[in-house]
Amino acid sequence: MRASQFFIATLKEAPTDAEVVSHKLMTRAGMIRKLAGGIYSYMPVGLRVIRKIEAIVREEMNRAGAIELLMPLVQPAELWQETGRWDKMGPEMLRVKDRHDRDFIIQPTSEEVVTDIARGEIHSYRQLPKNFYHIQTKFRDERRPRFGVMRGREFTMKDAYSFDRDEAGAEKSYQAMYAAYVKIFERLGLTFRAVRADTGAIGGSLSHEFQVIADTGEDLIVYCPDSDYAANIELAEALPLVAERAAPGTAMQKVATPDTIRCEDVAKLVGLPLERTVKSVVLATDTPLGAEVWLLLVRGDHDLNEVKAGKLPGLEGGFRFASEQEIIEHFGCPPGFLGPLNTKKPVKVVADRTVANMSDFVSGANEIGFHIRDINWGRDLPEPDLIADIRNVVAGDPSPDGEGKLAIQRGIEVGHVFFLGTRYSAAMNCTYLDETGKPRTMVMGCYGIGVTRLVGAAIEQNHDERGIIWPASIAPFTLVICPVGWGKSEAVREAATKLYEDLLAAGIDVMLDDRDERPGVMFADWELIGVPHRVTIGDRGLKEGMVEYQHRRDKEAAKVPLTEIAALALQKACT
Template identity: 70%
Template sequence: MLASKFHLNTLKEAPTEAEIASHQLMTRAGMIRKHAGGIYTYMPLGLKIMRKVEAIVREEMNNAGAIELLMPVVQPAELWIESGRWEEYGPELLRIKDRHQRDFVLQPTSEEVITDIARNEIHSYRQLPVNFYHIQTKFRDERRPRFGLMRGREFTMKDAYSFDRDEAGALASYDIMFNAYMRIFKRLGLTFRAVAADTGSIGGSRSHEFQVIAETGEDLIVYNPDSDYAANIELAEAPCLIAKREAPTQALQEVETPNANKCELVAQQLGVGLDKTVKSVVFVTTPEEGPAKVWLLMVRGDHEVNEIKVGKLPAFKNGFRLATEEEILEYFGSEPGYLGPLNTVKPVNIIVDTTVANMSDFICGANKAPYHITGINWGRDLPEPEVADLRNVIAGDPAIGEPGKLAIQRGIEVGHVFFLGDKYSSGLKATFLNENGKPETLQMGCYGIGISRITAAAIEQNHDEKGIIWPIAMAPFEVVICPVGWGKSETIRNEATALYETLKQNNIDVILDDRDARPGVMFSEWELIGVPIRVTIGDRGLKDGVIEVQERSKAEAVKVPVAEVNAYVLSLFENLKNTL
């Protein structure tokens, strides 16, 4: 490709709303152009990167036995009503009507459509297992689209759906996809972790996220540096930090704590460690039958309640919310900040975190502002509590069941695999006939990769003050040839053109910058775009018998004899590919 024949339009400044590196750099490099919040055109450079990602994903999916099809962007509402997600999915589901006033959706995902296909196409156990996938535009009506492609409304995703005759088969299909995803992200050249995760709105009972490690990531990943353990913080099991509860040593005492409505302020006023305080959070559940119930959940003062874990408690599975201030006053007789398990106005249901269950002589609110109670003990002052894992893990917590201490890092979710079981197939009555001619419900898995999000995540992980540093598998061009003095020197043109033709013949994606730009402008533009290998050919170097070759990730160029430059660039290219 000649640069003069390609569309390049870089910018010196990023738009003011671009908050993170990927949004800023993709806009400046001319890879995306915005039309509305979360809606972009992929310009030629950006689309070229996307197609390279798609090619790797498609190749690994095909190698794993998945079969490609293409499902529609616009889906009939009837399928979503049948699955129960027409109301359940919420405002992110963009609902539209056609000219006949029939309801449709712009697909955010395709479980309903693929299950409809399966129930009409799969009739016998002989057709199983099977895995269908497509790469298609999705739309989710994000309340606050931001960060460019990181959280857009319209995006490109690969989603796949496996169908099996039983759970064992479905879990085998899950493992095949998990391993395929590991190969995909390694081939893309990304630093990532596969982490155990919550299933969220998709549903199902087994789930892993694939997280690209980056400081700007919205997700927190808990991992053990001494093992393979990794989990999203929403799911990571928090250890009990107190092996055995000590016997009481203090009497109950009500103490005045003015303006201390947080555990940190209480600990400071009383001159104790934050780990001697207990934080009280009040939730309300509404059972299918009977009145609403008020719950007091308690974690240590230096910990935070994990609402994903709370939602998995049996009493909370039908939904829950934080109590209102009116409800808190009704049950506790106090404003928030001074709440505790003693002296409530009305009985409340108490659940405590595993660490709190082993605390003694701890401090809680007195249900009377501005007072707290010290010296509280289970068994003596309060009945033995119901115990559950309620908190987020914090860095330094001991690993459970293995040596090591847990660490936390940020990540960007770019892939997710789920074992769904019969969540959709039972609702949509997708069955097959077994060996005895009897109907059984299909077992499903689903597997998503955010194609467009990967491009942004790669930049968040790989950039510097000059611009993007692409892994070679994703780069819009693998090599750029920069002739200094293209319009003035026939020798330079000949050397550049000869190298260009050699690299093309070796199937390297190379671009020759024949625009005759000033060296500083030319170098800055290609550093911004992030091409992995730059070859600079100039009069001064040719007089010395050398051509400069520089990796985008390295600070210094290497001077290579002219006669050896073809072999050197080819060898460098192979080395970069082989490090993936």
């Protein structure tokens, strides 16, 4: 490609609404242009990156035995009503009506459509297993689209769906997709972790997220440096930090704590470590008989994990944080001084594993301006109604596999694999006839990769003060030739053109910058765009038989003989 025939639209400044590095650099590099909130036009430079990502994804999916098709962006409501998601999905799902007043949705995902295809086309066990995938536009009406393509409303996703005879077969399909994803992200040249994850609204059981490691990531990844254990913060198991409950050490006493509501401040006031305090979180569930109030207790230096709480018996159907009025009715005081002792009305008490083993701890007295210290289970209050893992892990916690201590880093979720089971196939009567002629429900898995989100994640992981640093496999161009004095020197034009044609013939995705720009402009543009390899050709160097080669990460260029540059450039571009 010659620059004079391409479209380069770099900017010196990022838009004021750009919050993260990838949004700023993608705009400045001319990769995207905003059309509306969370909706972007992908300009030629950006589209080239997307197409390269898609090619790698497609190659590995095909190699793993998946079959590509293409499902519609617009889907009828009836399919979503079959699975119950028409009512369960919130305002993120964009609903529309056609001219006949029939309901449709703009797809956020395609479980319903692919299951409809499977039930219509697959009839016998001889046709299984099958794995269908497509790379298609999705739309999710985010309340607050932000971070550019990282959390946009319209995006491109690869989603795949496996259909098997039974759970054993479905698990093999799951493992095949897991292995394919590892190959995909390795080929993309990204540093990533595969972590155990919660299945969320999509449903199912076994689940892994693929997280690109980046300091700006929204997700917290928990891992053990001494083993293979890794999980996202929502799923990571928190072991009890107190091995067993000690005997009470002293009598319980109420202490005045005026204007002191935070556990840190209470601990300081009563002269005890923060680890001796207990934090109260009040939830509510709505029942036909009215609100049922729950008191969840975690240690003062810990935080409640809402995903874990949502899986507790009685809370799995959904919960909310209790209103202040409900709290006052049940505890006799507003938040800040709450605890399990002396409640006005019965509440269900859930203690985190660590809290359940604590003794002589401090909690609110359910009276404004007071806390109680040296509380003990059994002696001062009944055993909790339920003991469960309900907290977020913290760095330094013991690893659940017993192999060391946990560490935490940030990541950006770019892929997710789910073992769905019969969540959708049962609801939509997606069956096949087994060897005996009996109908059996197909067992499913689903597997997603955020193609356009990967563009942003790669930039968040690979950039510097000059711009983007693309992994070679997904760079818009692998190598750029920068001729200094293109319009003035025939020797420069001849040398640059010959190198360009040689590399093009060798299959290298090369850009020749024939715009006749000043060196500073050329270098700034291509460093911002992030092309991995650059060859600079100028009259002064040619007189000595030399040109310059520089990798995007190198601080300085290296002189290379003109007679060797083609071989060197080919070698660098292919590694």
